[in-house]
Amino acid sequence: MIAEAGLAALWLAAAMALLQLTMATIGLRANRPDAPPVVAQLLAAVRPVAVAQAALAGLSFAALVAVFARTDLSVLLVAENSHSAKPMLYKVAAAWGNHEGSMLLWVAVLALAGGGIASFERTLAGPTKVATLAAQAAIALGFYAFLLVASNPFARLAPAPADGLGLNPLLQDPGLAFHPPTLYLGYVGLSVAFSFAVGALVTRDVGRDFARAMRPWVLGAWVFLTLGITAGSYWAYYELGWGGWWFWDPVENASLMPWLAATALLHSVTVLATRDGLRAWTMMLAVVAFSMSMVGTFLVRSGILTSVHAFAVDPTRGSFILALLVLYIGGALALFALRVNTVRTGTLFDPVSREGGLVLNNLLLSVILGIVLIGTLYPLVAQALGVQLSVGPPFFNKAAGPVALVLVAAMAVGPMLRWRRDRGGAVARRMIAPGVATITAFVGLLAFTQAGWLPLAGLSLAAGLAVASVLPIVGRAPWRTPLFTWGMVVAHLGIAVSLAGMASESAFTVERLVAAAPGETHRVGPFAIRFVGIKPVVGTNWSAVQGRLVVTRGDDMPFVLRPEQRFFANPPTETSEAAITTFIDGQLYVVLGRDDAAGRRQLRLWWKPLVTLIWAGGALVAFGGLLSLIGRVRRERRSWRA
Numbered sequence: 001m002i003a004e005a006g007l008a009a010l011w012l013a014a015a016m017a018l019l020q021l022t023m024a025t026i027g028l029r030a031n032r033p034d035a036p037p038v039v040a041q042l043l044a045a046v047r048p049v050a051v052a053q054a055a056l057a058g059l060s061f062a063a064l065v066a067v068f069a070r071t072d073l074s075v076l077l078v079a080e081n082s083h084s085a086k087p088m089l090y091k092v093a094a095a096w097g098n099h100e101g102s103m104l105l106w107v108a109v110l111a112l113a114g115g116g117i118a119s120f121e122r123t124l125a126g127p128t129k130v131a132t133l134a135a136q137a138a139i140a141l142g143f144y145a146f147l148l149v150a151s152n153p154f155a156r157l158a159p160a161p162a163d164g165l166g167l168n169p170l171l172q173d174p175g176l177a178f179h180p181p182t183l184y185l186g187y188v189g190l191s192v193a194f195s196f197a198v199g200a201l202v203t204r205d206v207g208r209d210f211a212r213a214m215r216p217w218v219l220g221a222w223v224f225l226t227l228g229i230t231a232g233s234y235w236a237y238y239e240l241g242w243g244g245w246w247f248w249d250p251v252e253n254a255s256l257m258p259w260l261a262a263t264a265l266l267h268s269v270t271v272l273a274t275r276d277g278l279r280a281w282t283m284m285l286a287v288v289a290f291s292m293s294m295v296g297t298f299l300v301r302s303g304i305l306t307s308v309h310a311f312a313v314d315p316t317r318g319s320f321i322l323a324l325l326v327l328y329i330g331g332a333l334a335l336f337a338l339r340v341n342t343v344r345t346g347t348l349f350d351p352v353s354r355e356g357g358l359v360l361n362n363l364l365l366s367v368i369l370g371i372v373l374i375g376t377l378y379p380l381v382a383q384a385l386g387v388q389l390s391v392g393p394p395f396f397n398k399a400a401g402p403v404a405l406v407l408v409a410a411m412a413v414g415p416m417l418r419w420r421r422d423r424g425g426a427v428a429r430r431m432i433a434p435g436v437a438t439i440t441a442f443v444g445l446l447a448f449t450q451a452g453w454l455p456l457a458g459l460s461l462a463a464g465l466a467v468a469s470v471l472p473i474v475g476r477a478p479w480r481t482p483l484f485t486w487g488m489v490v491a492h493l494g495i496a497v498s499l500a501g502m503a504s505e506s507a508f509t510v511e512r513l514v515a516a517a518p519g520e521t522h523r524v525g526p527f528a529i530r531f532v533g534i535k536p537v538v539g540t541n542w543s544a545v546q547g548r549l550v551v552t553r554g555d556d557m558p559f560v561l562r563p564e565q566r567f568f569a570n571p572p573t574e575t576s577e578a579a580i581t582t583f584i585d586g587q588l589y590v591v592l593g594r595d596d597a598a599g600r601r602q603l604r605l606w607w608k609p610l611v612t613l614i615w616a617g618g619a620l621v622a623f624g625g626l627l628s629l630i631g632r633v634r635r636e637r638r639s640w641r642a
Contacts, residue, residue: 003075006063007154009056010104013111014144016053017137020046020114024134028202031127043130047118050133053140054115061095061108064153068095074160077101077153083166083570085541093176094167099317100153102180106297107143109188113217114140117192122640123213125205132199139191142324150320166570169542175235183228183255187293189221190258193265194290197283198332201339206283211273214286216633218266223625225259230618241576241591243606245505245614248396253376254296257369261289264365267358275419277346277355281362287332292369294325299376350421357414364407371400401454408461408499411492412468433471438464451507458503466496483631491624498617504586504610515600525607527588528552529561534592534601542566544577547592547601551581563592563603587611 027043064077068091073079081098082091096105114136121129147153196214200206232255237245246252265285271278298321349355375391382389416430441463445456469492473481514522516531523529532548544564552558561579568575579590586609593602 002063002066002070003072003154003156006060006067007152009060009063010144010147010154013053013056013060013107014141014148016049016056017111017141017144020049020053020137021134021141023049024130024137028127028131028134043126046130046133050118050137051115053137054111054118057108057111057140061104064101064104065092065095067154068092068101071164073162073164074156074158076155076157079157079161079164081164081167083164083541085163085570086167086172087540089174089177090167090172093171096180096184097167097171097176100147100151102184103143103147103151104153105181106184106188107140107147109184110136110140110143110191113188113192114195117195121213123209123636124199125203125209128199128203128205128210130199131202132195135195135198135202136192139195139328142327146317146320146324150317164570166541166568168571169566169568169573169575170239172541172568173235173239175231175239179228179232179235182224182231186221186223186225186228186262187258187296189217189224190262190286190289190293192217193221193269193286194328194332197286198335201283201335201343204339204342206279206343208273208276211269211282212636215266215269215273216629216636218262218269219625219629219632222259222262222266223622223629225255225262226618226622226625229255229259230615230622233618234615238578238580239575241578241604243511243578243589243591243604243608245502245611248375248391248393250376250380251296251300253372254292254299257292257372257376258289258296260365260369260372261285261292264362264369265289267361271355271358272346275347275349275355277349278359279343279346280340281359283336283340283343285362287329287336288369290332291325291329292373294321294329295373298322298325347420349419352417352422352424352427354414354417354419354422357410357417360410361407361414364403364410367403368400368407371403372396375399397454405454405457405461408458408465408495411495412461412465415472415488415492416468430471431468434464434468437467449507451503455503455507458499459507462496462500462503465499466493469493469496483634484628485631487624487626487628487631489624490627491621494617494620494622494624496617497613497620498615501610501613501615501617504613505608508609509611510607512605514603514605515596515598516603517598517600522603522605524588524605525609526553527607529590529603529605531601531603537564539566541570542568545592547579547590547603549579549590549603551588561588561590563590565592565594582612585609 023042024046027039027046030039031043067075067078068082069088071078071082071084071091077098077100082094086094095101114133117129117136118133124132193214196210196217200210233245265282268278268282268285272282298318375395379389379391412434413427413431416427438460442456442460445451445459449456451459469489472485473489510525512522512524516522518531518533521528521530528551530550532550534545534547537544537546544566546562546564549561549563550558551561559581561581563579564577566575566577576591581588586607589606589608591604593604595601
């Protein structure tokens with residue numbers, strides 16, 4: 001009965017979305033000064049309907065989690081993606097580790113966000129708020145139709161099998177419990193920003209109040225996207241056994257593109273909320289950011305990609321999502337074209353100003369977004385035309401890398417600029433310390449390393465950005481510095497830390513592929529690694545061949561690494577479990593391979609100096625965003641109370 005209750009709640013949530021959209025549309029069209037009281041009542045009723053929709057969608061997703069936790073094999077989705085022998089964590093996480101479950105999570109978070117707007121948003125004008133809820137209902141309605149027509153998560157299976165097929169072993173990791181939900185929260189946050197933009201265009205209410213209402217949702221989405229991408233990068237790094245932190249996989253790019261657009265949108269909406277500028281920029285970026293999240297959804301679920309990230313291989317489902325993408329984004333762009341002449345220019349500013357720096361920042365982010373979008377979609381278009389080709393790291397590194405370095409330099413200068421108008425000479429004086437740090441790092445690295453120009457420039461600019469990021473709070477009392485200023489400082493410092501880690505991994509990584517017999521010692525970087533041998537081990541739902549390696553570094557105490565080759569029965573899969581040891585100056589990364597003809601065991605050995613800075617910086621960026629979010633919400637709450 002749990003599955004039937006979940007399906008019934010899903011149908012009722014879809015009905016509430018349709019009712020919400022209908023009531024809002026009728027009420028807005030009839031909303032005139034001389035309108036009868038029933039119109040005001042109709043508009044007021046939209047809020048409780050949005051809350052009811054949120055409760056029903058949340059109940060439906062809770063029912064799906066319950067059938068997975070119980071391993072109810074009479075539900076087709078459970079039988080195809082779970083197994084009775086799995087640990088409880090993976091039983092629960094399997095609820096969203098598949099196509100139907102992930103889409104239900106998406107629409108549940110979407111509905112809950114709409115309920116949050118209806119319950120807590122107080123700064124928007126009434127008609128704009130209703131129009132925003134109408135746009136949110138329209139988005140949700142399309143995904144409800146997709147689930148109920150093409151991807152029913154509660155479909156029954158008769159007779160029920162003796163046991164399930166199990167979850168993809170590559171997904172049987174704690175990362176599954178964290179990575180997809182954070183990405184979905186980010187994607188849905190962008191859908192809310194999109195709904196705000198549509199609502200403001202419908203009511204011609206593009207101004208500072210609208211931007212202040214939208215900004216927390218953009219900040220929240222950006223924080224979750226940052227966390228999701230950072231966690232996903234580290235998950236792939238240690239789980240796939242390939243030794244890399246980013247491969248420019250099309251589905252990796254599908255999560256990066258919304259983050260780039262959200263970063264540009266965050267800066268633009270801040271200018272609109274603070275200085276009443278960049279109105280048209282903000283509207284367009286809200287549409288672009290949600291467009292990128294829809295493109296990512298299409299890539300993952302269309303069946304046109306073969307990837308561990310891909311949830312579906314059914315082209316029919318992909319066609320449905322493509323139709324939704326065309327409907328939502330095409331409709332929003334048409335609305336933008338019709339109403340852009342009603343969006344007033346807003347406050348003007350000089351090119352040498354903080355607003356000008358943020359415009360440059362947005363332009364560079366847009367260029368990188370365009371490069372990633374073209375590099376991701378071009379092979380798919382070529383394949384459709386019968387031409388097989390691939391676009392990999394060399395293209396993205398050469399095309400996007402230099403633009404990203406210019407962006408870092410602009411990021412260092414931006415916070416030093418004053419609002420509306422500044423003088424070039426004054427800006428140059430403020431940039432002396434970051435400039436000295438950049439030049440000093442460049443000369444030192446050039447003298448002592450053989451790194452290529454791109455990682456060398458990255459490390460040098462990271463040093464300059466680190467200095468520039470803390471200058472806005474130098475000489476200010478910490479307790480008098482607004483929390484959102486601390487957030488900006490921490491986030492920019494996190495970018496510098498991540499950039500240093502990326503450049504160090506590219507410049508200083510040492511890799512060796514060896515065939516080791518028991519008792520042999522091989523070296524990688526500062527480590528001596530002695531291969532002792534292998535032994536069989538058994539886990540909860542897998543068996544493995546485990547290697548034993550004794551590692552020494554100089555005069556330090558030896559330690560043991562145990563990389564594994566695991567074998568899963570449900571479904572039958574073989575995986576490599578890397579053995580990773582973290583030091584303050586980097587990571588030692590070891591992967592166990594197969595036997596060769598002589599009976600020796602293949603080993604892949606990496607020494608990756610400072611690689612952990614990549615994810616430490618990502619965590620700092622997310623923490624900075626969280627500080628800014630808390631600071632902005634607290635300030636807006638105080639203003640509203642006043």
